[in-house]
Structures are given as structure tokens and as C-alpha cells.
Amino acid sequence: MKQFLGPFIFALIAAIGNAFFALGQKKAGTSGHPVLFMVFTLLVSIASVLSLSWMFPKMELSKFLQFNYKWFTISGIGFTATFLGFYFLFNKYGTSYYTLYAVLSILTTSILVGLVFFREDFNWYYAMAILTALSTIFFFYLGSTKTGNG
Secondary structure (H helix, E strand, O other), X not given: OHHHHHHHHHHHHHXXXXXXXXXXXXXXXXXXXXXXXXXXXXXXXXXXXXXXXXHOOOOOHHHHHHHHHHHHHHXXXXXXXXXXXXXXXXXXXXXXXXXXXXXXXXXXXXXXHHHHHXXXXXXXXXXXXXXXXXXXXXXXXXXHHHXXXX
């Protein structure tokens, strides 16, 4: 249980932050320029993260940047795709469609990044989790066709 509690707490923090993001995204007024919301959201996020940076040890910035620049680029492209996807998903279909995004994220991150890229451990329980994620997509599809949202 102790091995699970740490990841659970961090996942919960991320999930709560993501819920706040979804709330702000959905409540914000839409515009013909979806990138504006991303820009101002990122400015607030950058200010928040910079204000927390004093809590962590100092390091040599130039070496850090030199070693990680390609990963910043990949992550930045991922952030952009995520923010744009959220903007259109929430504003066009509603926040209940976050279920679809979340399950697709489970599959893409767990399979592509975890299993394929990093070759992380995989067992029967993880396989069952993936199968239930796939069934969630199927049931979500059925639900969306019954409510007229699909």
C-alpha cells in the first residue's frame, strides 16, 4: 500500500489541477482565436512555477538547457496539442467528454511511452486495465449516441 500511496497523491494533485484547467477552459468566453486562452493560461502557469522554484535546489542552468532542449521541444509540442485539443473538445462537446480524452491518454501514454519507448514492466493486471480502458471508449461511444452528442 505504501508503494501506491505516493503515486496516488501525485496523480491526485495532477488530476485536481487538470480539473481546475477544465473548469477554467469551459467557463472562459470563447473567441475566434483559441490560442489566446492558451497564451494567458501559460503566462499564469509560468509565473506560478517560477514562484515555486525557490523551493528546489539550484543547478547550472546552461548545462540543464543544453542536455534537455530536445525534450523541452517535444513536451512543448505536446502541451500545445493538449491545450488545443482541450479547447475544441470542451467548447464544442463539453467537459463530460474529458472521459474520452482521459482514457485515450491512458492508452497512448501507457502503451506508446511506457511500453514501447521506455520498455517498462507489463503484467496481466496492466493488460486488464488496458482492456477495460478500451471497453470504456466503447461504452462512452454508446452513451454519446444515446444522448445525441455523438
